[in-house]
Amino acid sequence: MDNLARALPRIAGLALASVSFLAVTAAQAKEITIWCWDPNFNVAIMKEAGARYTKTHPDVTFNVVDFAKTDVEQKLQTGLASGTADALPDIVLIEDYGAQKYLQSFPGAFAPLSGTVDYSGFAPYKVQVMTVGDQVYGMPFDSGVTGLYYRKDYLEQAGFKPEDMQNLTWDRFIEIGQQVEEKTGKKMMGLDPNDAGLVRIIMQSAGQWYFDKDGKANVTGNPALKAALETVGKIMSANVYKPAAGWSDWVGTFTSGDVAAVVTGVWITGTVKAQPDQAGKWGVAPIPKLAIDGATHASNLGGSSWYVLESSAEKAEAIDFLNEIYGKDIDFYQTILQDRGAVGSLLAARGGAAYEAADPFFGGEKVWQSFSDWLAKVPSVNYGIFTNEADTAVTAQLPALTQGTPVDDVLKAIDAEVSAQIQ
Amino acid sequence: MTNGIGRAAGALLTYSFLGLMAFLSVFPFFWMVLGATNSSIDIIKGRVLPGAALATNVGTFFAQVNAPLVFWNSAKIAILSTVLTLTVSSLAGYGFEIFRSRHRERLYRAMLLTLMIPFAALMIPLFIMMGQAGLINTHIAVVLPTIGSAFVVFYFRQCTKAFPSELRDAAKVDGLKEWQIFLFIYVPVMRSTYAAAFIIVFMTAWNNYLWPLIVLQSNETKTITLVISSLASAYYPDYGVVMVGTVLATLPTLAVFFFMQRQFVQGMLGSVK
Amino acid sequence: MVHARRGSIGRYYDVNGWLFVAPVLGLIGLFMIYPIFWSLWMSFQSGRGMMMKFVGFGNIVRLWNDPVFIKALTNTMTYFVVQVPIMILLALILASILNNPRLFGRGLFRTAIFLPCVTSLVAYSVLFKGMFATDGVVNSTLQAIGIVSSPIPWLTHPFWAKALVIIAITWRWTGYNMIFYLAALQNIDRSIYEVARIDGVPAWARFTHITIPLLKPVILFTTVISTIGTVQLFDEVYNLTEGRGGPSNATLTLSLYIYNLTFRFMPNFGYAATVSYVIVVLVALLAFFQFFAARERDK
Numbered sequence: 001m002d003n004l005a006r007a008l009p010r011i012a013g014l015a016l017a018s019v020s021f022l023a024v025t026a027a028q029a030k031e032i033t034i035w036c037w038d039p040n041f042n043v044a045i046m047k048e049a050g051a052r053y054t055k056t057h058p059d060v061t062f063n064v065v066d067f068a069k070t071d072v073e074q075k076l077q078t079g080l081a082s083g084t085a086d087a088l089p090d091i092v093l094i095e096d097y098g099a100q101k102y103l104q105s106f107p108g109a110f111a112p113l114s115g116t117v118d119y120s121g122f123a124p125y126k127v128q129v130m131t132v133g134d135q136v137y138g139m140p141f142d143s144g145v146t147g148l149y150y151r152k153d154y155l156e157q158a159g160f161k162p163e164d165m166q167n168l169t170w171d172r173f174i175e176i177g178q179q180v181e182e183k184t185g186k187k188m189m190g191l192d193p194n195d196a197g198l199v200r201i202i203m204q205s206a207g208q209w210y211f212d213k214d215g216k217a218n219v220t221g222n223p224a225l226k227a228a229l230e231t232v233g234k235i236m237s238a239n240v241y242k243p244a245a246g247w248s249d250w251v252g253t254f255t256s257g258d259v260a261a262v263v264t265g266v267w268i269t270g271t272v273k274a275q276p277d278q279a280g281k282w283g284v285a286p287i288p289k290l291a292i293d294g295a296t297h298a299s300n301l302g303g304s305s306w307y308v309l310e311s312s313a314e315k316a317e318a319i320d321f322l323n324e325i326y327g328k329d330i331d332f333y334q335t336i337l338q339d340r341g342a343v344g345s346l347l348a349a350r351g352g353a354a355y356e357a358a359d360p361f362f363g364g365e366k367v368w369q370s371f372s373d374w375l376a377k378v379p380s381v382n383y384g385i386f387t388n389e390a391d392t393a394v395t396a397q398l399p400a401l402t403q404g405t406p407v408d409d410v411l412k413a414i415d416a417e418v419s420a421q422i423q
Numbered sequence: 424m425t426n427g428i429g430r431a432a433g434a435l436l437t438y439s440f441l442g443l444m445a446f447l448s449v450f451p452f453f454w455m456v457l458g459a460t461n462s463s464i465d466i467i468k469g470r471v472l473p474g475a476a477l478a479t480n481v482g483t484f485f486a487q488v489n490a491p492l493v494f495w496n497s498a499k500i501a502i503l504s505t506v507l508t509l510t511v512s513s514l515a516g517y518g519f520e521i522f523r524s525r526h527r528e529r530l531y532r533a534m535l536l537t538l539m540i541p542f543a544a545l546m547i548p549l550f551i552m553m554g555q556a557g558l559i560n561t562h563i564a565v566v567l568p569t570i571g572s573a574f575v576v577f578y579f580r581q582c583t584k585a586f587p588s589e590l591r592d593a594a595k596v597d598g599l600k601e602w603q604i605f606l607f608i609y610v611p612v613m614r615s616t617y618a619a620a621f622i623i624v625f626m627t628a629w630n631n632y633l634w635p636l637i638v639l640q641s642n643e644t645k646t647i648t649l650v651i652s653s654l655a656s657a658y659y660p661d662y663g664v665v666m667v668g669t670v671l672a673t674l675p676t677l678a679v680f681f682f683m684q685r686q687f688v689q690g691m692l693g694s695v696k
Numbered sequence: 697m698v699h700a701r702r703g704s705i706g707r708y709y710d711v712n713g714w715l716f717v718a719p720v721l722g723l724i725g726l727f728m729i730y731p732i733f734w735s736l737w738m739s740f741q742s743g744r745g746m747m748m749k750f751v752g753f754g755n756i757v758r759l760w761n762d763p764v765f766i767k768a769l770t771n772t773m774t775y776f777v778v779q780v781p782i783m784i785l786l787a788l789i790l791a792s793i794l795n796n797p798r799l800f801g802r803g804l805f806r807t808a809i810f811l812p813c814v815t816s817l818v819a820y821s822v823l824f825k826g827m828f829a830t831d832g833v834v835n836s837t838l839q840a841i842g843i844v845s846s847p848i849p850w851l852t853h854p855f856w857a858k859a860l861v862i863i864a865i866t867w868r869w870t871g872y873n874m875i876f877y878l879a880a881l882q883n884i885d886r887s888i889y890e891v892a893r894i895d896g897v898p899a900w901a902r903f904t905h906i907t908i909p910l911l912k913p914v915i916l917f918t919t920v921i922s923t924i925g926t927v928q929l930f931d932e933v934y935n936l937t938e939g940r941g942g943p944s945n946a947t948l949t950l951s952l953y954i955y956n957l958t959f960r961f962m963p964n965f966g967y968a969a970t971v972s973y974v975i976v977v978l979v980a981l982l983a984f985f986q987f988f989a990a991r992e993r994d995k
Contacts, residue, residue, distance in 0.1 A: 040659070065642055068656040070939050074959040078637050081547060081963060082554035087640055101962050105744040193852050194942035245830065245851030246938045248660050252467060271659065385744075389961050392764070396944040399854060420762045421961070433899070437793055438800075444790060445808035448871065451823050452811065454833060458826065466826055469833040511719040518716025527713055530721065537728045539979040541928045543954040544972030547738070547965050548731035571723030574921075601712045630816030632931050648818050655822045656938065662826055669819040676814040684807070688879070 030314050031061045032321065034306075035076070036093035037069040040270060042142075042304070045336045046093075049325045052332060056324075060317050065089065073098065080106045090312040091322070094138070095304045096129045097387040102307075103132045104385055110137045111308040116319055117327050123345040125380040130305060137307060139322040140345045144265035144303035145375040146201050148285045149272055151186075152363065154260040158183040167297065168288040170202070170231045173261075177240030180260045189261050190253025191232075191241040196394040197301055201263060202228035204381055205299035206290050210391075210418065211384035217422060219390075219415040226407055227290045229394075233401045263287050265301035266371045269341035273361050280360070284367045286374060298377035303345075343371055350375070386422045393417035455673070458666035466662040480663035487664065488650055489642070490671070496562065497629060497646040498675070504566045504628040508575055509620055516579025517609055521591070531580075537573045542633060550637055560640040569628060575620060582616040582690070583609075618683050619690020626676050647672045732976075739973055741966035748966055755970035765971060767945045768953040771858070775949070776926045776982075779862045784919060787870050791877035792907050797886075806878070810871035817868070821935035824864045825851070851937070854946030861947050864932055869925070873918045880914040881907070916990045923982050927975055930955065950975050 032050075036042040043066045050062030067075065072093065079087040080102070094102060103110060112135040119127045119136055126140035150165055158180040168176070177188030191198065203209065208224035211217060219225060235241055242259055244250035253259045255275050262268065272282060286297035306326065308318045325332055326346070333349035336342040338357075344350075350372050358364045393414045401410050458466050459481075461474035484490070519531050549568055550559075558564035586609060594604045610617070632648050639645055651668045654660060680687070741748040742755055759765050793799070794806050812820065828834050828850040835847040850860045884906075892902050908915070930951035933941055939960070941948030950971060957968040 039657075068653045070656060070960075071636070071653060074637070075640060077959045077963055078547075078550050079559075079640075081958075081965065082551045082559075086557065087554060087559040105747070105963055107747070194937070194940055194944070243830070243849060243852045245849075249467075249829065249851075251659060252464075256464065385962055392940075392945070392956075392961075395940075395942060396764075396767075399944050417763050420758070421764065441790075441793060441805050445805050447867070448809050448812055451815075451820065451827065451867070454827060455823055458823075467829050468831050469829070469836040471833055511723065515717045515720035518713050522710070522713030522716065524710060524713055527717060530717075534721070534724060536980075537724055538924060539976055539983065540728055540732050541951060541954075541972055541975040541979075543928070543930070543951045544735045544969065544976065545728065545731045547958065547968070548734040549727065552731065567723075568727040571720050571727055573724065576720055601715075605716075626814060630818070632816070632818050648816050651816075651822060652818045652935065655818075655825075655935070665822060666826075669815075669822060672819055673815055676816070677811075680810075680814050688875075 029059055029061060030317050031063055032091060032314050032318050033063045033065065033089040034091040034093075035065050035067060035072050035089045037067055037072055039066050041267060041340055041342065042093055045340055045342055048336060048339075049321075049332060052325055052329065053321045057317075057321075060314075060321065069095075076102070080109050088309050088311060090309060090314050090318045092307050092309065093141070093304050094307050095302060096126070096144075097302075097383050099129045099138065099305065099307075100132070100383060101385040101388075103130070103137055107132075109310055111310045111312070111315055111319060112137050113139065113308070113319060113323070116323050121327070121347055123347060123375065123378075125300070125378060126303070126305065126345040128380060129383055130307075139306040139308075139326045141305045141326065142267060142303050143343045143345050143375055143378075144267060144301045145343060145371050145378055146205075146263065146265055146287050146299045146301050147367075147371060147374065148261060148263050148287045149254075149268070150261040150283050150285065151257075151259075151278075151281055152283045153281045154180060154184050154186050158260075162283050162285070165283065165285040167286065169291055170234070170288045171291070173288040174234055174238050174240055177235075177260075178238060181240060184260070187242040187253075187259050188240040189235070189242070189263065190244045190250045190259050191235065192244040192246065192250045193236075193398050194246070194395050195250070196391045196398075198263065199225070199228045199232055199394055200391070201287065201299045201301050202231055202290060204379060205287060205297070206292055206295045207379035207381065208294075209381040209383060210387060211382055213382050215382065215384045217390075217415065217418050219418055220408075220411050222411075223292050224290070224294070226411060227292050227295075229401060229410060230407050231290070232398070233407070236398075236402045265303065266343045267302065267341065269367070273341070280363050282362050284362055284365060284370060286370075294379075296377055296379060298374040298379070300378045337368060343368070343375065345375075386418070389421040390414075390418050393421065452673075455666055455669055458662065459670050461663055461666075463660070463662040463664075466666065476663050480661075480667045483661060483664045484667040484671075487654070488668070492643065493645055493647050493650050494671075494675075496644060497648070497672075500562050500565050500631075500635070500646060501625055501629040503562070504569050505621060505625045507566065507570045508572055508624050508628075509617060511570060512572060512575035512620070513579045513610070513613070513617065514605070515576045516581075516583050517586075517605060519576070520580050520583040520586075534573050535577060546634070546637060549634075553638060559638060560644055561638075562644065564638045565631070565635050568634065569631070572624075575624060578620060579616065582613060586612060615686045615689040617690070618686030619688075622679055622683055622687050625679055629676055735969040735972060738966050739969035742964060743966065744962055744964065751966070755967050758967065759970065759974070764945060764948070765953065765974075768941075768948045768950050768971075769974070771941075771946070771948055772927055772929065772950050772978075774858065775862065775865070775929060776923060779865055780919065780922045780926055782862075783866050783870050783922065784873060784915065786866070787873035787918075788877055788907070788911070788915070789903070790870070791874045791881055792903055794874070794878060795881040806874075810875055812868050812870075813872045815868070817931035818935055820868055821864065821932045824860070824867075825936050828860055852943055854943055857937070857943055857947045861929075861933060861936065864936070865926070865929070868932075869922065873922065876914055876918050877911055880911050884910050912990060916986060919986055920983050923986070924979055927979050927982070950978075 034046055036046055043064055046064045050064065054060060054062065076092055114136045117139065122140045123143065126143070127136060130136055130138040130140070148165065152162060155165065160176060180186060180188055203224045206224035206227065208218065208222050210219065210225070242253050244253050251271060254262050255271065257278065287299060289295045289297050306322055308315060308322065312318055330349045330352065333344045333346060334352050334354040336344070337354045355368045355372055356366060357368065359367050396417065397410045397413050400413065454471065457471060457473055460477040461470055462476045465474055519527060553559055553564040590608050590612065591604055594608050599607070630648055632652065635646050636649055639649065647668070651665065651672055654665045654668055739755055740750060740752060742751045743749050790809060794802055826832060830847050830849070838844045838848065848856055850856050888906060889902060892906060928951050929949045933947050933949050933952050937947055941952045954968045954971050957964055957971065
């Protein structure tokens with residue numbers, strides 16, 4: 001009797017479990033788990049994509065998990081290292097700089113999509129970062145095409161019109177910065193001395209990277225990197241910047257109205273526009289250009305793509321979902337551009353009403369059209385597999401640069417550190 | 424200089440030093456509570472007055488974070504980890520001190536050497552082990568590696584030196600078995616030792632960061648410490664909301680400390696005899 | 697004594713002894729000893745992600761030529777050499793002041809100074825990051841009372857970033873160490889102090905000639921524990937510097953470097969394991985020297 005009383009709950013639990021098991025198998029419901037960062041951008045966009053797919057495939061649901069970017073990278077790397085599939089999602093967002101690192105370190109971990117996705121429809125530089133050998137992995141997503149965002153009101157006070165901001169050189173940009181500070185007391189830009197983002201932007205605008213096409217370190221003989229470091233050094237010694245400690249501090253330099261300009265990727269547009277009191281005060285121009293061979297006004301910062309894990313239980317559905325929405329749905333790209341400011345890399349989606357719309361926040365400029373034009377001009381480079389390491393080496397040497405160490409010595413120090421790191 | 428003035432000056436110096444130290448120790452708490460009432464921009468700008476954003480911050484926090492679940496996760500991990508650590512460590516501390524043998528002394532010293540092992544050296548193998556056992560993303564995986572702690576065993580052994588051997592002898596005369604002596608004599612006698620260990624282990628478990636960060640994969644299993652960290656490292660962190668989170672995360676450890684302060688001090692006394 | 701006794705009593709003691717200590721030894725064996733040997737095996741390998749190959753002592757050679765490792769090692773040693781003595785001394789002074797039973801508001805002061813220990817490492821790092829922001833409360837206070845004329849670049853200048861980390865750790869752990877000393881001081885007969893005071897021994901000499909020698913075992917214990925903690929420093933630096941150890945690696949610690957080698961850079965678990973063994977060796981050496989120094993002074 002006593003035993004039966006104790007056994008009853010267990011029997012009930014078992015019965016309940018089998019009922020719910022039956023219910024699950026009956027509905028054949030599939031849930032796709034996705035890891036990404038930034039709730040206002042990637043997460044929101046993925047939820048929109050999921051909703052669209054569920055409309056036509058009611059049996060597939062989505063679980064979009066929002067982590068900090070470093071958490072996504074750390075969890076992905078631990079999961080892959082442990083070789084346990086159940087620790088990983090079905091789809092994960094990877095920043096372009098890190099793509100080759102994952103693809104080459106964990107062969108077989110990601111599903112090749114070459115057979116399914118028509119890659120000829122995407123911006124070539126996005127496809128290149130996800131290609132290993134003759135296989136292409138991943139679904140190209142947003143672009144980090146860069147622009148120069150500037151405060152029209154501050155610049156006008158300093159005597160500059162929007163025409164004066166077009167096709168600048170970096171030297172001219174610094175001159176303008178000095179005059180802006182003289183007239184308005186505002187610094188020209190925010191700069192985080194622990195972030196090599198600006199160096200990367202300037203370097204890529206002249207078609208170079210830390211690594212050459214074969215993935216070998218390209219530091220001491222790299223004119224673009226040298227010019228980029230010189231430029232950052234000039235910005236620092238001319239003192240036309242407001243120092244920022246970390247990302248959020250840097251964002252704060254322009255959302256609080258403390259600086260007159262921002263040079264960064266297009267994905268910042270949503271943040272700029274999130275300050276309604278600054279409506280009409282912003283303009284967008286192409287980024288300044290270096291005075292060396294191969295220099296352009298177009299570059300890229302960040303941008304990321306979606307990857308399907310080979311171990312995923314819902315691999316087929318995940319691939320089909322990415323291909324249906326990100327590979328073909330033009331209307332989807334219009335929506336995410338309007339709602340989130342996401343510039344996709346599907347070439348066919350680079351037009352239509354959303355791109356031609358004038359944006360009142362930017363005083364009626366057709367900013368999306370401009371970004372779209374610049375995107376086509378971004379020089380293609382090989383990000384290689386050690387961009388994080390090289391970045392760390394560059395930030396470690398930035399203070400030396402401001403203390404007046406010759407650029408060639410700085411390059412040598414960076415080269416020494418990179419060589420030690422990339423074994 | 425007369426002795427009286429010298430003493431007065433000394434007292435003044437002593438109290439100003441203590442006052443300054445106490446102020447510096449408490450000020451961040453004060454600032455944290457103020458921060459919860461201010462908007463993100465005011466916090467960064469260093470405002471030290473109460474603001475009007477408390478309701479907004481609390482509202483945003485509870486909208487962004489599934490607070491009951493997150494606190495339940497933290498509590499579950501902290502309590503489970505503390506109870507298990509105290510159980511096995513007090514058993515071992517008692518065992519090492521009461522039943523001495525040459526082999527166990529050697530093992531004890533070897534065990535103390537594990538204090539030197541940095542967690543960073545363990546995380547990858549541990550993660551692979553948890554993966555093979557199918558425990559990734561479970562709270563068991565968070566708790567398991569924290570139970571065996573050489574530090575807590577050391578603490579219990581030190582305290583057991585003060586356990587009167589007459590009690591044991593008397594109990595044996597009464598015919599109690601070894602496990603009964605431990606359970607009915609040792610545990611009640613040593614309760615202040617347990618209290619002190621409880622505070623330290625509970626706080627460590629509640630505040631644990633790196634290992635849960637690695638093992639817990641979904642938002643449903645996250646702890647409050649992880650939530651604060653991701654709120655603060657979000658793309659556009661709202662510091663007012665982060666402050667609400669830190670206040671709420673600190674309250675439980677603060678409560679444990681205040682309720683058990685007396686036992687804690689008594690327990691610490693035992694450990695350094 | 698016990699092992700000399702053969703026969704049933706000896707066995708009885710042995711069986712019970714093993715039964716009591718077995719659970720903890722099992723757990724430590726499974727979750728510390730086994731993985732640390734696994735790490736040792738990995739430290740002889742190198743490669744990208746899962747594609748590792750045996751390199752013998754290649755990783756150790758690499759350590760010598762790795763400027764970032766040297767930097768992390770130097771930083772870690774700097775934290776240890778500067779922070780641990782400051783904190784231990786501060787905790788000792790506070791403990792000996794608070795040990796005076798006639799002190800007014802003693803319990804209140806004690807509680808206030810211990811309070812930082814209840815915060816989590818993550819929470820207080822986040823707090824400090826906000827307080828020490830460029831325009832934050834610390835800089836505006838320092839400017840208001842005229843100590844500095846322009847904001848101190850706490851998080852953007854290599855020297856000040858290191859200083860900030862040291863300030864933060866000292867804030868968090870001084871009270872913790874103080875409690876150990878307070879507990880030990882209560883066991884010292886107060887009459888020793890009374891006699892010394894009547895004999896005209898000044899307060900500072902009482903501190904250096906009575907308090908410190910009598911507390912030596914506890915000081916040694918806390919120094920070893922603090923050394924282990926400082927050499928493994930991770931959470932604070934990670935949360936103060938967005939996981940980078942910046943500016944220009946000025947705050948990078950060995951543990952953070954291991955984390956970067958494992959999770960941020962091209963994953964090289966073998967090399968990361970080698971760096972983690974540097975910590976093991978470092979802690980062992982430091983603990984050995986501290987015990988040795990304590991013993992020498994005994995003679």
